[in-house]
Amino acid sequence: MSALDIQRPDFMREESVAQFEDMVGKFFADHAPEARAAKWRHDGIVERAMWNEAGAAGLLCLMIPEEYGGAGGDYRHEAVFMEQIQLKGVDGFGASLHNAIVAPYILHYGSEEQKRKWLPRMASGELVGAIAMTEPGAGSDLQGVRTEARKDGNRYVISGQKTFITNGQTANLVVVVAKTDKSAGARGTSLIVVETDDAEGFARGRNLDKVGLDAQDTSELFFNEVSVPTANLIGAEEGKGFVQLMQQLPQERLNIAVQGMATILRALELTIDYVKQRKAFGQRILDFQNTQFKLAECKTEATVGRVFVDRLIGLHLEGKLDAATASMAKYWISDLENKIVDTCLQLFGGYGFMNEYPIGRMFRDSRVQRIYGGTNEIMKLLIARTL
Numbered sequence: 001m002s003a004l005d006i007q008r009p010d011f012m013r014e015e016s017v018a019q020f021e022d023m024v025g026k027f028f029a030d031h032a033p034e035a036r037a038a039k040w041r042h043d044g045i046v047e048r049a050m051w052n053e054a055g056a057a058g059l060l061c062l063m064i065p066e067e068y069g070g071a072g073g074d075y076r077h078e079a080v081f082m083e084q085i086q087l088k089g090v091d092g093f094g095a096s097l098h099n100a101i102v103a104p105y106i107l108h109y110g111s112e113e114q115k116r117k118w119l120p121r122m123a124s125g126e127l128v129g130a131i132a133m134t135e136p137g138a139g140s141d142l143q144g145v146r147t148e149a150r151k152d153g154n155r156y157v158i159s160g161q162k163t164f165i166t167n168g169q170t171a172n173l174v175v176v177v178a179k180t181d182k183s184a185g186a187r188g189t190s191l192i193v194v195e196t197d198d199a200e201g202f203a204r205g206r207n208l209d210k211v212g213l214d215a216q217d218t219s220e221l222f223f224n225e226v227s228v229p230t231a232n233l234i235g236a237e238e239g240k241g242f243v244q245l246m247q248q249l250p251q252e253r254l255n256i257a258v259q260g261m262a263t264i265l266r267a268l269e270l271t272i273d274y275v276k277q278r279k280a281f282g283q284r285i286l287d288f289q290n291t292q293f294k295l296a297e298c299k300t301e302a303t304v305g306r307v308f309v310d311r312l313i314g315l316h317l318e319g320k321l322d323a324a325t326a327s328m329a330k331y332w333i334s335d336l337e338n339k340i341v342d343t344c345l346q347l348f349g350g351y352g353f354m355n356e357y358p359i360g361r362m363f364r365d366s367r368v369q370r371i372y373g374g375t376n377e378i379m380k381l382l383i384a385r386t387l
Helices: 015-031 034-043 048-056 075-087 095-109 112-124 182-188 241-277 289-317 323-353 358-370 376-384
Strands: 129-132 148-152 155-166 173-179 189-195 202-207 218-229
Touching: 015 048, 015 075, 048 112, 075 095, 075 241, 075 289, 095 112, 095 129, 095 173, 095 189, 095 241, 112 173, 129 155, 148 173, 155 173, 155 189, 173 241, 182 189, 189 218, 189 241, 241 289, 241 323, 241 358, 289 323, 323 358, 323 376
Parallel strands: 129 173
Antiparallel strands: 148 155, 155 218, 173 189, 202 218
16 A cells, blocks of 8 residues: 555556556566565676566567567656666666666667667667766766767777766666767767677776665776777767757656655655554554654655656656756655655664665665766756746
8 A cells, every 4th residue: 555645647547557567566576576686786786687587578668669679658657667666676777777768869869770770679688778978077067078989980989987877787788978079068079879799998897886776786987999880879960969968868857756756655655564563662653743743744745746746757748848847856856755765764763774674775775866867956056047
């Protein structure tokens, strides 16, 4: 039973979406039981076989048309998929980035040849996607990217270093943000696809030791004179990369809000169940007025958040989600997520501080939500520009 007494909008309750939600939930129950997920956390990576299993189940590239090997769905299906990853505790499985960030760049801006070359292999799990934006000296400021793609005949020669790359140890299709014209600022930025298998000069650095998301292979990537065909440029001409990134960032930020709401819901459900069972001073933790007030606040704020995020999903389905509103959702929901998870952990007492309890892991995992996809401080700057 959901911790929130609120009905989701009609478009999220259609029979086909409800059936898909049930199917995804069963898939994770079968393919990511706690023992297997714990091994991924221990190893610092989700095993490659999981990607193939998800591909075989039709869970990769959900919004990609069937003609390119995808499931032919829409953003509702991606939202359900992301929610189930969080609700089922499949920590660190980077399929939502593969599905709802990397593949759309190819779908929206790639040539027909590129779509037919890469998307079916991404849908099957043969190719795992990553996007290489962040560099040691360039994070939220994408104009500061220094990785260079130098044209040499019908090839690009890519040189540079990337860091904090999700799926970094697993990905074998990387969309690289690079400067094709260093003198042109943002207008000199392009997106270029690198298939990393057997790519001479490509190297993976460390699988980074993070505060949370233990099962997520977040890595450094090195491009040492990596040569790829000029046909791997995404878009018909150079210099469109920054515009392409800006156009897709609202969906990325909505993704973070969707994930955050699912984490909030799971935290509340786990905590409500716990305080109903745990006793102190001869009564249930739930029977203390402080517990009731704290959870009442959390439930109220979570309800507001759910309505807001569902509204934005609806706007996105209509093609009406603007960057500022997506930024509002990203910053406010991720802030709320951290606040509610922290409150829930406190109600678990000492057990909440143990990594074997999901609430402890959620506390660590949630922290990065306020950083990636553009820091929350950047989100506020973007919103302020609309005043």
